[in-house]
Amino acid sequence: MTSIDDTPAGPALSSLRRARDRFLGGRPPGDGVPEDLAQAWRRARFFGVPRDLTAPPRVRPPVDPPLLAAARPALDRVAPTLSGGMGLVLVDSRCRALWSGGGRYAGTSADVAGLDLSEKAVGHNSAALALRTGRRAEVHGPEHFLDLWQEVSAVSVPLYEPAAGRPAGAVTVVAPLAEDRTAHPGAAIAEATAHAVETELLGRARPPERLLLDAYLRQRADGAAVVALDGSSRLVSPEAARLLSHETLTRLERRATALVRDADTGQEGARAGAPEETSGPEGARTGTPAENTGPEGPRSAPPEESAGPEGAHTATPEAIAAPEEFAVPEEFTVPDGAGLTVRMSRLTHGGEVIGAVATVCPAARRARAAERHDHDRLPGLVGTSRPWRLAVSGATELARSAEPLLLIGEAGVGKTALARALLTLRGSAAPRVVDAAEQVPGEVPRWCHALAEREGGGPPLLLRHAERLGQSDVAALLSLLERRPAVPLVATHTPGAPTGPCLSRLLDILSARSVALPPLSERVEDIPALLTAFTGHPSPGRPPLTWSLDARRALEQHTWPGNVAELAHVVREVAERRRATGPVRREELPYGLRVPPATRRLSGMERAERTAILEALRRHGDNKARAAESLGIGRATLYRKLRAYGMDQA
Numbered sequence: 001m002t003s004i005d006d007t008p009a010g011p012a013l014s015s016l017r018r019a020r021d022r023f024l025g026g027r028p029p030g031d032g033v034p035e036d037l038a039q040a041w042r043r044a045r046f047f048g049v050p051r052d053l054t055a056p057p058r059v060r061p062p063v064d065p066p067l068l069a070a071a072r073p074a075l076d077r078v079a080p081t082l083s084g085g086m087g088l089v090l091v092d093s094r095c096r097a098l099w100s101g102g103g104r105y106a107g108t109s110a111d112v113a114g115l116d117l118s119e120k121a122v123g124h125n126s127a128a129l130a131l132r133t134g135r136r137a138e139v140h141g142p143e144h145f146l147d148l149w150q151e152v153s154a155v156s157v158p159l160y161e162p163a164a165g166r167p168a169g170a171v172t173v174v175a176p177l178a179e180d181r182t183a184h185p186g187a188a189i190a191e192a193t194a195h196a197v198e199t200e201l202l203g204r205a206r207p208p209e210r211l212l213l214d215a216y217l218r219q220r221a222d223g224a225a226v227v228a229l230d231g232s233s234r235l236v237s238p239e240a241a242r243l244l245s246h247e248t249l250t251r252l253e254r255r256a257t258a259l260v261r262d263a264d265t266g267q268e269g270a271r272a273g274a275p276e277e278t279s280g281p282e283g284a285r286t287g288t289p290a291e292n293t294g295p296e297g298p299r300s301a302p303p304e305e306s307a308g309p310e311g312a313h314t315a316t317p318e319a320i321a322a323p324e325e326f327a328v329p330e331e332f333t334v335p336d337g338a339g340l341t342v343r344m345s346r347l348t349h350g351g352e353v354i355g356a357v358a359t360v361c362p363a364a365r366r367a368r369a370a371e372r373h374d375h376d377r378l379p380g381l382v383g384t385s386r387p388w389r390l391a392v393s394g395a396t397e398l399a400r401s402a403e404p405l406l407l408i409g410e411a412g413v414g415k416t417a418l419a420r421a422l423l424t425l426r427g428s429a430a431p432r433v434v435d436a437a438e439q440v441p442g443e444v445p446r447w448c449h450a451l452a453e454r455e456g457g458g459p460p461l462l463l464r465h466a467e468r469l470g471q472s473d474v475a476a477l478l479s480l481l482e483r484r485p486a487v488p489l490v491a492t493h494t495p496g497a498p499t500g501p502c503l504s505r506l507l508d509i510l511s512a513r514s515v516a517l518p519p520l521s522e523r524v525e526d527i528p529a530l531l532t533a534f535t536g537h538p539s540p541g542r543p544p545l546t547w548s549l550d551a552r553r554a555l556e557q558h559t560w561p562g563n564v565a566e567l568a569h570v571v572r573e574v575a576e577r578r579r580a581t582g583p584v585r586r587e588e589l590p591y592g593l594r595v596p597p598a599t600r601r602l603s604g605m606e607r608a609e610r611t612a613i614l615e616a617l618r619r620h621g622d623n624k625a626r627a628a629e630s631l632g633i634g635r636a637t638l639y640r641k642l643r644a645y646g647m648d649q650a
């Protein structure tokens, strides 16, 4: 949850209504619309959300979600106290509705369970926004994309898992729309409910055995043949027992033991051998603990069929030192198993590996998965998280035709890198790269002119930082697109700055072929692979960098305002500075990264102050005197504040 007190300021509802009508009528929404909102509408259009949905689409609801069990007491307590038609809704981290109660604006739980409230399904809404930004979010009437929600205001507060600090879902209070667009009347209720739910989640943080059982049951609910193991317990579904030999099960168990043990110690343990070729009829299995506590068997190189990305399964030294890479499931063939494969994923809790879950897939499914995987991979790019794969596959699909493409995202998310990779994949000549931020007079119009004159052939144009284009540049691009709508142009755009009418028009034209890239904070599971990519080529004479579990955890907890570019910078800085050997320790990270998250609840003001201090320390290379000076406070005050926020130990 969050306690940011940002009363929505913005255009009047009547002008937003007109802007929305213009936008839905195919025209630019106009000047007064905040860029974030215009972007959200464009994304909804890009996702093909029909504005006139009568209800959000339904997806399969999770079976007995632990979040709902934890939230239920608080929700049941709060819902009957709501007045003025207000309603309460709970969504999970994928924005699936789990529960609803209260007034007419919420509907009943039976109606809403499984409704998909993600942006892709229903466009802009407060729950999706809160989950995306990790902060309290309000969305009022016409800001919604759907006609359905034009008369409601909603405020959502994200919920965080107590141990891992990841988003677990969001609590939303829905109310009738107030024409004067004041702060949402349910904001305090949403905050208080979220606080109660998080407290309950903390109280329920369960022992690893329970988590293993939950993971097993979840997979079984999806109909999989599944084995869950943690080195001392083994849960085998009847389907898996039919398909796998005793020997295969034992080898899977060894692997799980190795994952838990290596992650526990954070040591540079060699990888355990992947399950090896086994065959023979598969007898019934029981859930006995395996004979697996002895030393590891001989460690073999992983099988060629490993489907891990970025060479994660080749036995390079840094790969060996990074068990976190197994966020990507390992995949093994079961020889003589009629083409069966086993996919094994680590089960983590609070950043710790507590076991592994293996599912058995038929060969055909595996082939499809491999095909999909290829589609998601691009030369030189790392990432297998769902948000990254979705963005990459969307962009790859669009890049099949040599028409303009717009890549949108925060600074440093990898827009330029993706643009280059897509052009390579397309077989284009190396692009002309023009950076609007460099503001070289006449450069953009010159290239536009060259492209307009050239029918086919020649290099494409990679235009970076479209948000920095001057008026004459935009005019040149608009006229180019008018003359050659299918011109080979890839542009990158970082939303945030106000956009004038001309640029808005350009972005509107390109928005039909645009893809939004996720910030790094939404794909922290890619950090281990990115670390490997960035440290894979150390300077001559130096061993490759490896990272202790504690350091990796600190990196995963950071908010990464500068995204992948910031991560690359941190890796470079650590590599240049360090004299020590062995895995990089948390204490070697820049100050802003190594401080643990706040241990007590901070007010909005305190949180802002803490962030400002961290940012100042980061900017000044951890030099406290310079950081204090840049903040306009004395050194003693800075030390006092560091103590007050529990940051003095870092």
Ligand SMILES: Nc1ncnc2c1ncn2[C@@H]1O[C@H](COP(=O)(O)OP(=O)(O)OP(=O)(O)O)[C@@H](O)[C@H]1O
Pocket (backbone or CB within 6 Å): 380, 381, 382, 383, 409, 410, 411, 412, 413, 414, 415, 416, 417, 418, 464, 465, 492, 494, 530, 533, 564, 565, 568
């Ligand atoms: N998925 C990725 N795999 C490997 N490296 C990446 C990935 N994404 C980004 N990078 C690296 O991170 C750095 C920043 O990426 P890039 O310049 O593409 O970001 P950007 O979104 O275009 O940034 P900006 O908005 O500041 O122009 C580059 O060094 C790039 O090679």
